[in-house]
Amino acid sequence: MIRRTDLRETPAGTTAAQYRAVLPRAPFDVEAAVAVVRPVVDDVRHRGVDAVLDATERFDHVRRESLAVDPSETRAALDALAPDVRAALEESVTRLRATCEAELEHDVVTEVAPGARVERRIVPVGRVGLYVPGGLAPLVSSVLMNVVPAQVAGVASLALATPPQREFGGAPHPTVLAACALLGVEEVYAVGGAQAIAMFAYGAGPCEPVDLVTGPGNIYVVAAKRLVQSVTGIDSEAGPTEIAILADDTAVPSFVASDLISQAEHDPLAAAVLVTPSAALADAVDAELVRQVPAAKHAERIQTALTSPQSATVLVRDVAQGLDVVNAYAAEHLEIQTADAAAVAARVENAGAVFVGGWSPVSLGDYAAGSNHVLPTAGCACHSSGLSVRSFCKSMQVVTYDEGALREIGPKVVVLAEAEDLPSHGEAVTVRLDAPEEGAS
Template structure:
């Protein structure tokens, strides 16, 4: 982040600057300075608000012209011109038949664990008797049709198929449409491992389309894809921006943009582990953000050295380098309490707590998409096999948005059932409240049923 060191030097004492992959900021004694803290906490250079105006023309074009606009946008952006977005059933079957047995076994175990966790989230209908003869039932009704976005631009993500589809199926959603970007090297279809994961989960409707045009297609419908009621799933900042634009026409889960990791660690943390976890998230996307917060200068030094060493060995240096240099930071704070305040302010998508008494420290976290406790619970575990969901809020929206769950796909409907006697028992209260609000027709709608002259009314 270009302003990172400059912002931090605005107040004495000056932070220590180092020429290294992970920029260093010294906030000891200054975490109370909210303006300074906000200026140095890293985020992706392009935020959702800025991206909205870039994708608005695509979304509006798809809304107006349907499949033709989707086709043109896909040809322009992905270099693929296909007559239809729908993936043939035989391509799904072939992808599953050709799937590496080890990958299939891993996906099956991921699905099994995800089902265990998500089935526990399914709320039963609740009937509450508020008075004799008067009940309110909370019914949980699934969304009828959902569109599930599975990224595939920089790398195929069959794990995101699992994370989207399993909670929707557990919720009881009857109609699912998965969208994933087309790949030129795979004949204009999504990556075969993504198709195989869909087939493994019994998903029959898959569309080879990505980006803002995919979100708009789901939200408004085309000749090739029926409109959905909700769009969920992670993606890049342009996908998140498109979801913001269509919100209202359809429901969305959250604006899950470029990935991010926060790590709160003390001197007990293993720098090899910490560095590996930073690189693991940075390899997702050049726009990924990584934040390491610690009261231990020795740990930060050791992690910096490990980041350099492991970076030299990593495959995706073209993603990891920009992510670490441009929107990541290692922050030195006074103590764990100051660190907690800082990570709560940042509200990470993924937060690792690798400290002494890590479970107790993690229990104090209030803002995070998901929290990973101790040295043996890396974010990579959550990406694949923890059983938790990895579709999580980014960009600080974890302050008010939850991650994807079964509840995302359920709507609570109150069913009110009162007898005549139960209505009569509260009619005088409705007289009072309706009169106070000058809504006399409200009162009349009750009194036409229960006249005031009746005893007890």
């Protein structure tokens, strides 16, 4: 069901770039998608609300009277929410809020010399647009993952967009609306896809432009985020989900197979990669996939993902080579199911999130681990991080020098300005150095 790539004979010293060239990846042509969504984004920029409503009718087959969801609808959805679902959401919020509060950064003041102070001030982004997908599944968990860190960061203005659903009369999925109400988010728009990202960037009707757009989405959402970066910040270009599992012969085959399946369930383009030095484990996992996949509710979607080029079992000589491979792959989600898993995990350098040991499945992180599931994909974990409180904050430097401090460092500033052939920079200091000292007779 899942193809194999054998890297056991790969020579020592193989570079990360060389590994990346042979590892499986989903075709992810954002540039091609940019050409598709550019007219949509431009239309929203120029025509505003009418363009958003037209695009919604075209892509979601729903014609709404307005973009906004009335807060009474979100409150009603929460009132109708099943008690066990509400309890699960509340526990997930509690755990996520705890980790977010722990990572909240504080202002730092450095006295670089007497009378010379530089402060790094942490300032929340003013207004944020949060995107929650609603295509193949109502991702209510993405409401939590976006909203909670933004609230902890202190963002004053939050707007959330999620696609309308024909089966609910053009309203977003009620569980998504319930989560909005649970978290106190009242500015909600029934808008999906590229038109939602454009609405956030340029504003449309009641939706004022935002300073930052966050949240996962399909390739067209990713392409729209790329297009609007000149006018608003984005978190990342997060594409189809992926899981990599580094496992040896101590791993439980049924655990490994179920975890591969869990991420393949997201999308036919989802990537599922097993890296192992154990051919026996690979065989056992194959047998488990044959057994488990047909019994899954979304078996067709899962099978497509597992049998597509982005998924594979990769055979390696040992766990050490396996670490080289997974560090080169830089997975969105990386599971370590090996002997001494904690020590192996400590050697991971590139991953969106690492799940250590057989009792830490990715599904835990998707919902209630206390971690965030909005993570870098397509190898971007080698340079990017997942969504966190830091994503919603800016670092601003505040410089305060008194007269004595400037007189002490000023001549060196003048020297450097002259070295760069920017004499007026130096003159802005010299004019102060030439002024009578305060208190001089």
